[in-house]
Amino acid sequence: MAQEPVKIPQATARRLPLYYRFLNNLHSQGKQRVSSAELSEAVKVDSATIRRDFSYFGALGKKGYGYNVNYLLGFFRKTLDQDELTKVALIGVGNLGTAFLNYNFLKNNNTKIEIGFDVDESKVGTTIGDVPIYHMDELQEKLVEQGITVAILTVPAPVAQPITDSLVEANIKGLLNFTPARLNVPKTIRVHHIDLAVELQSFVYFLKHYPITEKEL
Numbered sequence: 001m002a003q004e005p006v007k008i009p010q011a012t013a014r015r016l017p018l019y020y021r022f023l024n025n026l027h028s029q030g031k032q033r034v035s036s037a038e039l040s041e042a043v044k045v046d047s048a049t050i051r052r053d054f055s056y057f058g059a060l061g062k063k064g065y066g067y068n069v070n071y072l073l074g075f076f077r078k079t080l081d082q083d084e085l086t087k088v089a090l091i092g093v094g095n096l097g098t099a100f101l102n103y104n105f106l107k108n109n110n111t112k113i114e115i116g117f118d119v120d121e122s123k124v125g126t127t128i129g130d131v132p133i134y135h136m137d138e139l140q141e142k143l144v145e146q147g148i149t150v151a152i153l154t155v156p157a158p159v160a161q162p163i164t165d166s167l168v169e170a171n172i173k174g175l176l177n178f179t180p181a182r183l184n185v186p187k188t189i190r191v192h193h194i195d196l197a198v199e200l201q202s203f204v205y206f207l208k209h210y211p212i213t214e215k216e217l
């Protein structure tokens, strides 16, 4: 009988790629086991959280032994679908978009920006970081043709919603939104919002108002 996929909490799921990357490094160094303290130090997640996360997928560390690296890697590979390449589209080839195209996501995982879109004629028809750039007029046709259901949005905020609507029509399932715009989408579509300006601002606020004292260390 086929095994049911393990249902894990969303907060745990978000940490999986972090664990996966570190365990992959350990594996390539020939290490067979790792303690939750070592993991905690490397990925900067407290060890109680790591133990709880790992218990969801049946990896119960043994006292004095730690976790089996191969077992964990096998689990992560399956859960994160590392055996299958996920193709991603990038909309808006500006400064941020260009940086993403040049950054080789494939180094650490199995997601790849396969295609870019823009309205700027000087960018359309070019290739950046091996990724071809098409005009927005071809958005729906190309996404459907290539079966791409994940998109990164790096366009100016005022055009984010109409572009999102076209993406929804093109059957997109997930959207990583780097614009400051809050997007309306049907309930079945997942949007993760990353506003780098807000992140930086709140980081600076924390540094100023919640300095880390020696006592807490």
Ligand code: ATP
Binding pocket: 091, 092, 093, 094, 095, 096, 097, 117, 118, 119, 120, 136, 154, 155, 156, 159, 163
């Ligand atoms: P740049 O220096 O290239 O202008 P930027 O990141 O400062 O980059 P933005 O104004 O944020 O510029 O625009 C990001 C990208 O989104 C640009 O390449 C722009 O051509 C593109 N863009 C603008 N409007 C649309 C649209 N309606 N559809 C797709 N792409 C768009």
